[in-house]
Amino acid sequence: MAEQAGVRRRPELACTQRFTRYQRDWFAGLRERAAAGEPVALLSADAPHEIYRAMDIPYVVVQWWSSVIAAKQKAPGYLRALAAAGYPDDSEQYNALPLAGLLAADDDPPWGGLPRPAIISASLGTDAMRQLCETWAERSGAVFLPIEKTVDPRADPPEDWWARLPGSWDSFLPAERLDLLTDELTGLIRVLEQATGRRFSMSKFAEVMHLANEQAEHNAAARDLVAATVPAPVSIAETMPAVMVPQWHRGSAWARDAAAEFRAELAQRAASGQVACAGERVRLMWLGRGLWSSLGLYQYFQDTYGAVFVWSMYLGLAADGYARYFDGRDPLRALAARFVTVGDELRMPAWSAAWHLKEAVAHQVDGVVSLGEDDYFSVRRLAGAGIPVLSVAADNVDRRTWDEDGLKAVISRFIEERALPAAERRRDAG
Amino acid sequence: MSGDRAWAATLRYACERPAETAAAWRAGGGRVAGLLGWSAPRELVAAAGLLPVRLSPQGLARQAGAPVDTTGAFGRELAPATAWFAAALLSGALDWIDFLVIGRDREDYTRLFYLLRELRRTGSAPELIPVAFFDLLRLPSRTSARYNRQRAAELTAVIAGWAGRPVTPSDLARAAEAEREIALSFGGIQVLRTRPQPAITGTDALAAALAARVLPLDQLRPPLDAALASGRARQAVTGAGRAARVFLAGSGTDNLAVYAALEDLGIAIVGEDHEWGDDGSEYPRTTRDPLDGIVDRYQFAHGGAARAGLRDRVLATVDRVRATGADGVLYLLGRRDEAAGWELPALREHLGHGIPLVAVRLKDPGDATSQGETSDVRQAGRDLLAVLGAGETAGAVHG
Numbered sequence: 075m076a077e078q079a080g081v082r083r084r085p086e087l088a089c090t091q092r093f094t095r096y097q098r099d100w101f102a103g104l105r106e107r108a109a110a111g112e113p114v115a116l117l118s119a120d121a122p123h124e125i126y127r128a129m130d131i132p133y134v135v136v137q138w139w140s141s142v143i144a145a146k147q148k149a150p151g152y153l154r155a156l157a158a159a160g161y162p163d164d165s166e167q168y169n170a171l172p173l174a175g176l177l178a179a180d181d182d183p184p185w186g187g188l189p190r191p192a193i194i195s196a197s198l199g200t201d202a203m204r205q206l207c208e209t210w211a212e213r214s215g216a217v218f219l220p221i222e223k224t225v226d227p228r229a230d231p232p233e234d235w236w237a238r239l240p241g242s243w244d245s246f247l248p249a250e251r252l253d254l255l256t257d258e259l260t261g262l263i264r265v266l267e268q269a270t271g272r273r274f275s276m277s278k279f280a281e282v283m284h285l286a287n288e289q290a291e292h293n294a295a296a297r298d299l300v301a302a303t304v305p306a307p308v309s310i311a312e313t314m315p316a317v318m319v320p321q322w323h324r325g326s327a328w329a330r331d332a333a334a335e336f337r338a339e340l341a342q343r344a345a346s347g348q349v350a351c352a353g354e355r356v357r358l359m360w361l362g363r364g365l366w367s368s369l370g371l372y373q374y375f376q377d378t379y380g381a382v383f384v385w386s387m388y389l390g391l392a393a394d395g396y397a398r399y400f401d402g403r404d405p406l407r408a409l410a411a412r413f414v415t416v417g418d419e420l421r422m423p424a425w426s427a428a429w430h431l432k433e434a435v436a437h438q439v440d441g442v443v444s445l446g447e448d449d450y451f452s453v454r455r456l457a458g459a460g461i462p463v464l465s466v467a468a469d470n471v472d473r474r475t476w477d478e479d480g481l482k483a484v485i486s487r488f489i490e491e492r493a494l495p496a497a498e499r500r501r502d503a504g
Numbered sequence: 505m506s507g508d509r510a511w512a513a514t515l516r517y518a519c520e521r522p523a524e525t526a527a528a529w530r531a532g533g534g535r536v537a538g539l540l541g542w543s544a545p546r547e548l549v550a551a552a553g554l555l556p557v558r559l560s561p562q563g564l565a566r567q568a569g570a571p572v573d574t575t576g577a578f579g580r581e582l583a584p585a586t587a588w589f590a591a592a593l594l595s596g597a598l599d600w601i602d603f604l605v606i607g608r609d610r611e612d613y614t615r616l617f618y619l620l621r622e623l624r625r626t627g628s629a630p631e632l633i634p635v636a637f638f639d640l641l642r643l644p645s646r647t648s649a650r651y652n653r654q655r656a657a658e659l660t661a662v663i664a665g666w667a668g669r670p671v672t673p674s675d676l677a678r679a680a681e682a683e684r685e686i687a688l689s690f691g692g693i694q695v696l697r698t699r700p701q702p703a704i705t706g707t708d709a710l711a712a713a714l715a716a717r718v719l720p721l722d723q724l725r726p727p728l729d730a731a732l733a734s735g736r737a738r739q740a741v742t743g744a745g746r747a748a749r750v751f752l753a754g755s756g757t758d759n760l761a762v763y764a765a766l767e768d769l770g771i772a773i774v775g776e777d778h779e780w781g782d783d784g785s786e787y788p789r790t791t792r793d794p795l796d797g798i799v800d801r802y803q804f805a806h807g808g809a810a811r812a813g814l815r816d817r818v819l820a821t822v823d824r825v826r827a828t829g830a831d832g833v834l835y836l837l838g839r840r841d842e843a844a845g846w847e848l849p850a851l852r853e854h855l856g857h858g859i860p861l862v863a864v865r866l867k868d869p870g871d872a873t874s875q876g877e878t879s880d881v882r883q884a885g886r887d888l889l890a891v892l893g894a895g896e897t898a899g900a901v902h903g
Binding site: 201 | 578580581608610611612614615617618619621622624625626636637639641642643645647648650651654655658809810811812813814815841842843845846847848849850852
């Protein structure tokens with residue numbers, strides 16, 4: 075059976091193409107380093123990349139590689155290989171695709187193929203993550219370095235994390251959670267030093283942390299530009315790759331400069347009136363993981379309805395989720411404060427519902443499409459603010475759970491029946 | 505049926521009617537804390553003088569005979585049985601518990617805690633009983649152990665607040681000692697189950713394990729003692745021939761009908777490693793600070809597959825299977841238990857060809873087809889018997 079092809083996106087920014095070229099060059103270089111015998115790490119998005127960057131241990135981000143697999147329309151075949159080996163093909167697809175690729179033994183893998191990892195690391199935030207990563211480590215010969223994921227058990231956690239975490243993380247977060255992760259990161263550094271023979275330099279690490287904070291500042295400015303500019307200068311079909319390629323290089327000078335470029339190009343477009351969709355009538359928010367294998371689908375709704383997806387979690391989190399200033403404080407504890415909350419912003423209702431509403435209001439959205447994110451309180455708060463929500467049960471990288479025609483139909487109906495009327499109300503009120 | 509089986513009726517009644525045990529306790533002026541999850545530490549509740557009653561969303565839904573609404577408020581966010589539990593809690597159907605402690609068995613329970621907390625925080629559920637969460641970490645590391653102790657101490661303080669009295673180290677030591685005493689009995693039951701000719705059925709053993717999570721100690725001790733005495737007095741529960749010895753692994757079930765369906769085929773269920781069973785091997789060790797032993801019991805528990813490590817758990821299961829002398833393994837795969845699915849291939853590999861494994865997918869309670877749960881398990885039992893080259897011998901295993 076032929077794999078389904080995705081809808082290609084139409085470029086909106088010049089910088090994204092430069093970032094994509096950089097990514098290809100970087101990956102080719104990483105393959106060369108792996109071929110020369112250097113250990114390569116595979117890190118989940120919620121693992122502390124900054125430590126690896128500071129130690130110059132080359133790493134690939136699991137979710138990025140999964141999105142490459144999906145974009146190359148390889149996911150269905152890889153998932154079949156997973157099932158053929160006896161593993162679940164309906165669990166943790168976003169995290170399992172690289173393992174599936176290993177099992178598929180594809181003779182034409184994306185981008186020449188992922189080098190065999192020496193290290194796999196992930197935070198234990200889901201039921202099956204530990205089993206999945208242990209399986210993967212055993213199959214690939216890597217060592218698995220798990221990171222604990224704690225829960226905020228407070229009866230009334232304060233909501234405004236985006237405002238208080240960057241500067242006040244050490245008083246805003248429970249000390250026990252920070253103590254634990256700081257201790258774990260200390261242990262991780264020791265293990266990595268022994269496994270790779272490389273030294274951890276505190277001053278190099280502090281520089282990585284400063285660069286990551288600067289990158290977050292550029293992303294926040296870019297996000298604010300998109301939110302405030304009507305019609306929007308860019309859609310998420312563009313911001314997703316434009317933000318995430320640099321995000322996976324977080325803590326490097328290149329990534330900081332790339333984020334600055336992205337911000338500057340957006341500012342230039344906003345100033346000169348260049349827009350994603352000249353006839354913008356509806357502004358939409360995309361909750362949940364992105365359709366990396368079909369980014370052009372987002373633009374279909376621009377072309378058909380003047381409906382622009384202006385918000386996704388990718389730029390949203392890049393803007394609000396990463397900055398942790400540490401002047402006079404321990405940068406390693408600041409890194410713990412960055413990662414202890416990963417996922418809470420999106421899935422802990424006290425935080426996620428408040429943040430989603432704040433972002434929706436700031437971006438002046440008329441409707442929300444939620445893919446695979448069943449967040450009752452976000453839906454309730456958004457609906458309570460007069461913003462309609464469409465929930466779609468699907469997995470972004472598992473095409474057995476969705477197809478373009480089905481999504482076009484259901485989102486089109488949502489736009490016609492609910493988002494367009496909301497947009498008219500917004501304009502009337504404005 | 506042979507001998508006096510009043511003990512079996514008592515145990516079965518307790519596990520099938522937890523609300524009645526709770527009501528009797530409350531009628532005597534006591535208060536009840538419902539425990540959701542194997543990792544909700546019952547010792548901390550008992551130490552405060554409250555009655556800990558473990559709650560099974562699947563079992564409660566089954567006993568209510570009500571269809572599980574998977575389309576309601578939380579139906580998309582939670583597994584069907586957990587969503588049913590949330591709805592029951594919010595509707596007052598569980599008004600026989602005064603407090604709720606949620607253990608972090610699986611992230612579905614973490615989401616439930618978040619949802620209940622948010623309902624309370626936003627004033628949407630003013631009648632909701634007090635709820636606490638135990639954020640148990642499972643990596644076998646010093647840092648995780650320290651964190652678990654901090655969280656357990658916090659939880660103890662919360663429970664003490666509920667009880668309106670302090671919880672002292674002596675209280676904790678007594679609660680831990682009671683658990684050791686219960687474990688001793690279950691160790692004895694496991695010995696009876698794993699004799700060359702098993703002397704207690706798997707159904708009775710599971711009923712005892714379930715009842716032990718409901719009954720106060722003074723009510724549990726007599727039927728447990730009677731079960732042990734009955735088993736020691738019997739030759740076998742398996743009839744004249746040699747029954748196929750089967751170990752149940754994988755996702756948890758507290759459904760006695762599942763066990764009975766297998767035993768109806770002539771299968772002797774000689775052990776299990778799922779979260780509802782109890783072979784007496786896990787209890788709080790005696791430690792200078794009793795909280796240490798209690799916390800370690802949970803951090804290093806076999807527990808469920810969710811959030812567990814792969815290799816350590818699989819090797820522990822293989823050890824348990826071998827210790828029971830099982831001929832084969834029936835692996836239960838809960839539909840929402842993703843981790844069990846990842847564990848299955850490794851377990852199959854480590855068991856090797858000598859001990860065949862047959863897997864069966866359990867249905868969610870409330871699924872249109874859930875009435876067929878026992879029939880699916882029965883069919884899997886037949887498949888395993890066929891693999892083992894053993895015949896089906898109806899009624900050959902009975903209490």
